[in-house]
Amino acid sequence: MQIRSLLVLGLLAWSCAGLAQSYPTRPLTIVVPGPPGGATDTLARALAEDMGKRLGQPIVVDNKPGGGGVIAVQAITRGPQNGYTLLLTHSAPLINTPHLYPSVPYDVRRDLAFVTEVAVGKVVLAVRRDVPAANVQEFLAWAAKNKGKVSFGSYGVGSFPHLVGAHLNTTRGLDMTHIAYKGEAPMAQDLLAGNIAWAIGSVTTLGPHIKSGRLRALAVMGNKRIKEMPEVATIAESGFADQELRAPAWLGLLARSGTPADILARLETEARASVQSPAMQARLEALALEPVGNSPAEFRQEFEATEPAMARLIKASGAKAE
Known part of the structure; x- marks a missing residue:
């Protein structure tokens, strides 16, 4: 009986190794937690095109918006462990959603395998041009003098801009009013119209208006300055060490945990080669994204941080999913 068990295990191992060596033998799918046309979707399609050539199989992008990203993540965590269905997502479905909803049907650490962090979004804190502040310190001093009169926008309850505003209210004793919009574009329009005093958004959306002088950038919500606005200090350089003020603006590629190690290694190799190629880097830069292409361990470390x-x-904001 023991010899038979060993033979069965050996055959299974040989079979899995054979499958990994021949992978992929059919088209792959990248699931995106958003509608067509968004930044994550655009990135996914660019990556799918390049990675598909490297893998020798086409990659289809499958948009699954809704539910705070739960629908898209479930498509991976409830699927087969074979490396044919991948997830390209921003951080919110993996970080925000599990804390905003009473329960979610997945555990990121248990159910997902990190492949590579594809890119990092460039995020800035901007004010309308009539706000008398040239930096964050001056802005907060102005907000403190105008308690109850300052409003800020976000692209949804529990989004990073909302949470930053709530954090500043709590830690700096401010009383700013939060206004949630259905997306970054309407938030930016109300900021330009003067209906809110400040907002946090992507360089893609806010950058042109900052360049034209209609908005003023006070800080980059990341760890380093960005080439589009080299004169704008980071939030840390502005005197704020709070980790909570540094945007989790990464976009990453993941697979289901339990996928054979050889297949995950192949996906990592091709995804990183794609991200680090000159053509893909140019496409990412055009989207105001910073190319990364790191290892699974480095990507997971970013998640854990x-x-x-x-x-x-x-928790401090009291935000709950709507």
Whole structure:
């Protein structure tokens, strides 16, 4: 009986190794937690085109918006462990959603395998041009003098801009009013119209208006300055060490946990080669995204560094999924 068990295990191992060596033999799918046309969707399609050539199989993008990203993540965690269905997502479904909803049907650490962090979004804090502040310190001093009169926008309850505003209210004793919009574009339009005083948004959306002088950038919500606005200080350079004020703006590629190691290694190799190629880097730069292409361990480390800070923000804000 023992010899038979060993033979069965050996055959299974040989079979899995054979499958990994021949992978992929059919088209792949990248699931995106958003509608067509958004930044994550655009990135996914660019990556699918390039990675598909490297893998020798086409990659189809499957948009699954809704539910705070739960629908898209479930498509991976409830699917087969074979590397044919992948997830390209921003951080919110993996970090914010599990803390905003009473329960979610997945555990990121248990159910997902990190492949690579594809890119990092460039995020800035901007004010309308009539706000008398040239930096964050001056802005907060102005907000303190105008308690109850300052409003700020976000692209949804529990989004990073909302949580930053709530954090500043709590830690700096401010009384700013939060206004949630259905997306970044309407938030930017109300900021330009003067209906809110400040907002946090992507360089893609706010950058042109900052360049034209209609908005003023006070800080980059990341760890380093960005080439589009080299004169704008980071939030840390502005005197704020709070990890909670550094945007978790990464976009990453993941697979289902339990996928054979050889297949995950192949996906990592091709995804990183794609991200680091000159053509893909040019496409990412055009989207105002910073190319990364790191290892699974480095990507997971970024997740582990970001998740606790966002959990604290969400708990302190009292935000719940609508």
